[in-house]
Amino acid sequence: MSAIRSRPDSLVDLLRDMIAIKTVNARASGEAGTEGELAGYLEAVAGRAGLETRRLPVPGDLDNLLIMHESDAAYPWLLFVSHMDTVAVEGMTVDPFGGEIRDGRIHGRGACDTKATGAAALWSLMDYTESADQPNNLAILFSVDEEVGMTGAMHFVSHDLPRLGWTPTGVVIGEPTDLRPVTAHNGVMRWRIHTEGVSAHSSEPSAGRSAISMMVEVVRAIESRYIAKLEASHPLTGLAQCSINVIRGGTQVNIIPDHCEIDLDRRTVPGEEAGQVLPTVEKVLDELRRTNADLKVRQDEAFIVPALDPETNEAWSSYVRGALDRLGLPSDPVGAKYGTEASSFGQAGIAAVVLGPGSVAQAHTKDEWLEIDQLELASKVYLEIMRTRLPMPG
Ligand SMILES: [Zn+2]
Numbered sequence: 152m153s154a155i156r157s158r159p160d161s162l163v164d165l166l167r168d169m170i171a172i173k174t175v176n177a178r179a180s181g182e183a184g185t186e187g188e189l190a191g192y193l194e195a196v197a198g199r200a201g202l203e204t205r206r207l208p209v210p211g212d213l214d215n216l217l218i219m220h221e222s223d224a225a226y227p228w229l230l231f232v233s234h235m236d237t238v239a240v241e242g243m244t245v246d247p248f249g250g251e252i253r254d255g256r257i258h259g260r261g262a263c264d265t266k267a268t269g270a271a272a273l274w275s276l277m278d279y280t281e282s283a284d285q286p287n288n289l290a291i292l293f294s295v296d297e298e299v300g301m302t303g304a305m306h307f308v309s310h311d312l313p314r315l316g317w318t319p320t321g322v323v324i325g326e327p328t329d330l331r332p333v334t335a336h337n338g339v340m341r342w343r344i345h346t347e348g349v350s351a352h353s354s355e356p357s358a359g360r361s362a363i364s365m366m367v368e369v370v371r372a373i374e375s376r377y378i379a380k381l382e383a384s385h386p387l388t389g390l391a392q393c394s395i396n397v398i399r400g401g402t403q404v405n406i407i408p409d410h411c412e413i414d415l416d417r418r419t420v421p422g423e424e425a426g427q428v429l430p431t432v433e434k435v436l437d438e439l440r441r442t443n444a445d446l447k448v449r450q451d452e453a454f455i456v457p458a459l460d461p462e463t464n465e466a467w468s469s470y471v472r473g474a475l476d477r478l479g480l481p482s483d484p485v486g487a488k489y490g491t492e493a494s495s496f497g498q499a500g501i502a503a504v505v506l507g508p509g510s511v512a513q514a515h516t517k518d519e520w521l522e523i524d525q526l527e528l529a530s531k532v533y534l535e536i537m538r539t540r541l542p543m544p545g
Pocket of ligand 1: 265297
């Protein structure tokens with residue numbers, strides 16, 4: 152990494168330096184995570200600008216990096232969040248780490264999702280520290296493992312935030328939203344359902360009980376009696392969704408299978424109670440058990456990322472929208488179908504809005520890119536938010 156400068160000359164250079172450091176999510180690549188290298192680089196840049204930095208360990212993962220600037224202990228705190236990890240780079244048609252500039256666009260993995268938001272936030276913060284008017288205290292969280300487990304943000308909210316001595320009045324989650332304020336998004340739940348049969352040699356199938364046959368029944372029942380009847384919806388994020396997307400079962404062609412499993416994905420809408428999902432599915436399974444005494448089926452616990460409910464961020468989103476208004480940009484609140492780290496904050500009662508340069512349509516693509524104009528505009532928007540006068544924390 153010797154080619155990387157310790158102090159970039161421009162916002163574009165900062166983003167290109169960040170793209171040059173490979174940070175493919177460890178859980179996605181199966182290799183060791185490398186967000187630590189990017190954290191080291193950002194630490195150096197922030198340190199040169201006189202900002203305070205702190206590494207915050209995440210159990211079983213690499214460290215989150217927190218960058219802070221306190222102007223007055225009595226002032227409100229604002230927090231910007233940008234994840235350091237990216238999705239995989241296999242099959243990309245541009246150099247994933249080249250930061251190549253063509254047609255006013257910067258190319259590379261993370262250019263859009265979401266190193267641009269981190270670069271813009273850090274650049275704006277460096278500008279902010281040089282401005283005469285500093286009505287807020289500022290922090291940027293560079294988080295680990297967003298793309299798979301969201302463990303970095305979750306651990307920050309549950310473990311670090313209560314120990315920092317301040318609570319953010321508002322949080323901006325940096326993800327590509329075309330610089331539109333996303334105030335609501337759906338939640339995600341994932342879990343597994345197993346059926347247990349009895350194995351036997353295929354020359355005598357009646358000696359066994361097929362877990363695959365049981366699962367066929369389970370899938371049919373869930374699709375017709377549960378998924379088809381989902382009706383929860385939210386005006387900003389649409390209908391609740393559920394789908395069965397992975398099935399595994401059997402070991403060998405001449406053995407009656409004693410195990411089969413499916414993986415389900417459920418999208419909850421703001422206001423829906425995630426804790427009610429599995430019990431509702433369990434009722435469907437109970438109906439099956441009543442008609443088939445041999446059926447052995449069980450559900451695992453679910454991995455849950457809650458929805459972002461706009462009722463948790465009303466006041467804060469009006470300030471964010473005010474900043475967009477002052478810059479003459481569209482400020483109507485929008486909803487998203489994907490999940491973000493905003494959920495962790497919302498769940499803890501901390502107002503969070505998702506806002507960042509670039510479109511989610513360019514995220515995770517084989518030629519990921521970001522318009523340089525969007526990047527420059529994002530740093531203006533973020534700086535305007537940083538300068539917003541908020542009520543003093545009570
Ligand atoms: Zn992202």
